Amino acid sequence: MKMKKVAIAVSALAALTVSASAFAQSTATIPATAEPGTIITYDAHNNAQIKNFEFKENSDPAAQPASESAKVSNGPAYEKENAIVAQVKEEAKSLPVFKVPDPVLPAPQPGMIVYYDGMGLPTKVVDAQGKTIGLSKWTPPKNGTYEWKSNKLTITDKYVLGEGNVTWYDGVGQTGADNKKLTNDNCATKMDYDRPPYNTEIRVRNLDNDKVANVYKADVGSLPNAVLDIMPDKMSKDFGAKVDKKKNTGRFNGRTYYEK
Secondary structure, eight states: OHHHHHHHHHHHHHHHHHHHHHHHHHTTSOOSOOSTTOEEEEOTTOOEEEEOOOOOSOOOGGGSOOOGGGOOOSSHHHHHHHHHHHHHHHHHTTSOEEEOOOOOOOOOOTTOEEEEOTTSOEEEEEOTTSOBTTOOOOOOOOSEEEEETTEEEEEOSSEEEEEEEEEEOOOTTSBOTTSSBOOTTEEEEETTTOOOOTTOEEEEEETTTTEEEEEEEEEEEOOTTOSEEEOHHHHHHTTOOOOSSOGGGSEEEEEEEEEO
């Protein structure tokens, strides 16, 4: 009986050791989710310093005036947009479809900064020198439709059309991938598949309420479940979408396009 008790104790200790080891390993990785809008900075000892996004108490989009760029007519501009979308979709019928893999998070390093989007997903990782990780030499992807999660990006000779989630991240005042200070009208595109020149005008429509406005590319990110990242005030004021702590309101069903 004593030998059995010793064996059981050793077995329990081994299990505890394995469990502790697994826990220690998990803390050495970038969190796969966080509170929406979180920014994590790793200090000199590689400890995570967490900055939570400051949500506004009165963030009702209906109470906020839209910017001038959002005050557009749904007449000729809407007809033009629909014609472009129809053209791209027709061309896409003869183009290949590619499945986009999930982005892989790097190991945390001192000085690294991780930005989380409105759904609480890590959308952008910057190294200690301020360079976006994964931003290798740009090779434009082939024409075709690129699909991931509930999103797709269709690339033709003339246009790039995005359909899916439009999210937000706390980027205003930071330096974007194009080495420019980010403003409320800037956005981030999907790094590996959609990298237009700096300040490219991108037309965005919130398909949930039909509100439309322009944003301007100045940054990139991995965008794990989105076709575009915009700024929180832009999300609320121009697109009428709430910006709060609930992950399911950190996005809207959007359509984006621009001419190459």
